[in-house]
Amino acid sequence: MESRVLKPILGVYVAAFLLFLYGPFVVLTIISFQQGPEGGPQFPIIEWSTYWYKHIFGLTPPSRIAPLPVGEALFRSLVLAFMTMVTSTVLGVMAAQAFRKRFKGASFVFYLIVLGMMVPGVLTGLGTSLLANNIIGIERHWYTTAFATHVAYTFPFAFLVMLAILNRFDASVEEAAWSLGVSPWMTFRKITFPLIFPGVLSAMLFAFTLSLDEFPRTLFASGRDQTLPLAIYGTFSVEIHPNIFAFGVLTTLFSFALLSVYGILMALSVRRAKKMAMQEDIV
Amino acid sequence: MAYDLQLSRIGKVYENGTPAVIDFNLDVEKGEFIAFLGPSGCGKTTTLRMIAGFETITSGDLLIRGKRVNDLPPEKRPTSMIFQNYALFPHMTVRQNVHFGLEVKQTPKAEANRKVDRILDKLGLTEVADARPNRLSGGQRQRIALARSLVVEPDILLLDEPLGALDANLRKSIQNELKLLQRELGITFVFVTHAQSEALALSDRIVVMNAGRVEQISPPRDLYTRPQSLFVARFIGANTLISGKVRHSGDGKVQVDSAFGPLVALEHGAAVAAGAAASIVLPAEAMQVVPASISQDEVRATYGANVISCHINRLQLVGHILQIALTLPNGDSVNLEGHADKYRGRLVAGAPGYIAWSPEAATLIVE
Numbered sequence: 001m002e003s004r005v006l007k008p009i010l011g012v013y014v015a016a017f018l019l020f021l022y023g024p025f026v027v028l029t030i031i032s033f034q035q036g037p038e039g040g041p042q043f044p045i046i047e048w049s050t051y052w053y054k055h056i057f058g059l060t061p062p063s064r065i066a067p068l069p070v071g072e073a074l075f076r077s078l079v080l081a082f083m084t085m086v087t088s089t090v091l092g093v094m095a096a097q098a099f100r101k102r103f104k105g106a107s108f109v110f111y112l113i114v115l116g117m118m119v120p121g122v123l124t125g126l127g128t129s130l131l132a133n134n135i136i137g138i139e140r141h142w143y144t145t146a147f148a149t150h151v152a153y154t155f156p157f158a159f160l161v162m163l164a165i166l167n168r169f170d171a172s173v174e175e176a177a178w179s180l181g182v183s184p185w186m187t188f189r190k191i192t193f194p195l196i197f198p199g200v201l202s203a204m205l206f207a208f209t210l211s212l213d214e215f216p217r218t219l220f221a222s223g224r225d226q227t228l229p230l231a232i233y234g235t236f237s238v239e240i241h242p243n244i245f246a247f248g249v250l251t252t253l254f255s256f257a258l259l260s261v262y263g264i265l266m267a268l269s270v271r272r273a274k275k276m277a278m279q280e281d282i283v
Numbered sequence: 284m285a286y287d288l289q290l291s292r293i294g295k296v297y298e299n300g301t302p303a304v305i306d307f308n309l310d311v312e313k314g315e316f317i318a319f320l321g322p323s324g325c326g327k328t329t330t331l332r333m334i335a336g337f338e339t340i341t342s343g344d345l346l347i348r349g350k351r352v353n354d355l356p357p358e359k360r361p362t363s364m365i366f367q368n369y370a371l372f373p374h375m376t377v378r379q380n381v382h383f384g385l386e387v388k389q390t391p392k393a394e395a396n397r398k399v400d401r402i403l404d405k406l407g408l409t410e411v412a413d414a415r416p417n418r419l420s421g422g423q424r425q426r427i428a429l430a431r432s433l434v435v436e437p438d439i440l441l442l443d444e445p446l447g448a449l450d451a452n453l454r455k456s457i458q459n460e461l462k463l464l465q466r467e468l469g470i471t472f473v474f475v476t477h478a479q480s481e482a483l484a485l486s487d488r489i490v491v492m493n494a495g496r497v498e499q500i501s502p503p504r505d506l507y508t509r510p511q512s513l514f515v516a517r518f519i520g521a522n523t524l525i526s527g528k529v530r531h532s533g534d535g536k537v538q539v540d541s542a543f544g545p546l547v548a549l550e551h552g553a554a555v556a557a558g559a560a561a562s563i564v565l566p567a568e569a570m571q572v573v574p575a576s577i578s579q580d581e582v583r584a585t586y587g588a589n590v591i592s593c594h595i596n597r598l599q600l601v602g603h604i605l606q607i608a609l610t611l612p613n614g615d616s617v618n619l620e621g622h623a624d625k626y627r628g629r630l631v632a633g634a635p636g637y638i639a640w641s642p643e644a645a646t647l648i649v650e
Binding site for chain 2: 175176
């Protein structure tokens with residue numbers, strides 16, 4: 001009886017959720033195929049064309065609409081996201097590993113780390129910028145101050161992912177390795193790391209994607225050279241043309257590609273993990 | 284002669300102040316098969332993990348071949364451990380699992396391969412050498428764990444309830460293999476179990492533990508026939524405990540006043556003071572059941588000096604075994620078994636009878 005009422009409600013809820021999740025993207029995609037250069041970001045579509053895609057890559061004859069200033073910004077964002085991903089994941093794995101043993105002040109340190117994702121980004125960005133400018137007296141750059149804020153922001157995510165993974169990790173395989181005479185470092189490299197790799201992959205994905213579209217912290221902390229989200233925002237404030245939407249579609253496709261790579265890698269290592277789980281079941 | 288393993292006043296107190304192991308003393312000779320036996324939470328696994336180096340030792344000295352190893356990390360100790368859940372490396376094949384310990388010790392390739400082949404062959408794993416362990420049966424996995432631990436040639440092999448996850452039949456056969464293997468290799472085995480049948484069948488000596496303390500260290504036969512504490516008497520075998528007070532002792536004999544009247548027991552070792560509280564531990568197999576139709580004096584003469592009247596509740600013949608359930612005058616119920624021929628036609632269910640035993644079959648424990 002309950003399900004007769006509850007099920008439709010949940011169904012509608014999920015439908016609404018999907019609509020809000022993908023609706024904007026669908027609209028964006030449609031408008032990106034607007035005719036150019038006269039067509040603007042509005043309905044109805046005057047004529048379907050791939051003009052704005054060509055425009056991004058500079059394949060259209062010169063017009064009054066300037067090409068998107070995204071080339072360098074995209075490069076910066078990708079490099080920054082990669083640096084952030086590596087740093088945060090390494091820190092996350094190490095911190096989570098440290099938390100496997102109880103130590104004095106563990107819960108304090110835990111909240112200190114998690115604070116990085118709780119504090120409003122604008123405050124972190126502003127604070128970092130003031131600290132750099134007025135107190136330490138260094139110049140702000142995307143690869144220094146902004147990088148620091150990105151790590152502070154994504155490290156907690158990587159940490160929490162790894163904490164969950166290590167929580168379920170059967171420590172007796174490590175003990176077995178030690179008792180065979182294998183040093184702790186070698187045990188971590190050859191036993192622990194391969195077994196927690198799916199988690200590491202998730203932590204990497206979190207750190208990369210969060211850094212790639214990070215806005216408020218970067219806004220204040222990045223200095224002169226802009227990252228991609230800042231560059232896009234910059235073009236918004238002047239005049240909006242469908243080339244931004246075309247660009248949005250391309251970056252979304254890039255994200256999907258990234259997710260697919262993640263999915264494939266995950267499937268490969270999950271197959272291993274599943275076998276492990278089966279082993280546990282039998283035991 | 285140096286012992287292979289020595290635990291001298293070993294103690295462990297957890298950080299929150301609860302003692303886990305108290306004053307553990309044990310000397311193990313090379314090639315001995317030792318079992319730690321006790322109910323769960325008695326500290327047997329903690330002790331094993333202290334020997335392996337996984338748990339810190341709070342007090343006392345742990346010596347392996349005469350060398351103090353208290354502060355050595357597990358990878359530097361000449362011990363190797365078998366885990367209850369096998370703890371095999373799921374991302375490696377059977378061969379890689381076994382090879383791993385040699386690989387990190389940088390054993391020359393040819394020698395390592397020879398050793399791996401030999402141990403795989405010995406344990407009948409050659410066929411499955413290239414399979415992943417999770418595709419194999421419990422018994423095979425158990426053998427992989429054994430192969431992996433033995434190939435690094437430890438001085439002492441530690442086994443933490445290694446048969447606990449196997450079904451009864453498999454357990455029996457692996458149990459036999461384990462014993463043969465241990466004899467053949469001559470390595471000291473320390474084996475943790477809560478199953479007394481395993482401990483009794485496998486070990487040279489059994490350490491019975493309770494609440495962090497060692498209750499008794501004895502060969503299986505002694506443990507079974509001569510328990511030294513009430514805990515051991517209750518834990519091992521099927522014993523009936525009769526408490527009483529020592530009236531007097533002499534000539535190796537002890538007179539005990541019990542609720543069932545005066546009983547006779549033997550003195551084991553130290554002299555027993557009159558007036559001390561004592562318990563007679565009476566193994567089920569030492570009791571003779573006699574119908575009440577025979578006079579008590581005749582029973583005493585034929586079956587042993589100690590006689591108690593009882594009520595026979597139930598008789599059940601299972602093949603050649605007669606199962607007897609009876610009640611003592613104080614209400615305690617006792618179940619025992621006897622060969623059918625011995626009792627054929629003599630006992631009647633629902634009738635009174637006697638149980639009798641000779642003093643040497645029972646053990647006196649003075650409290």
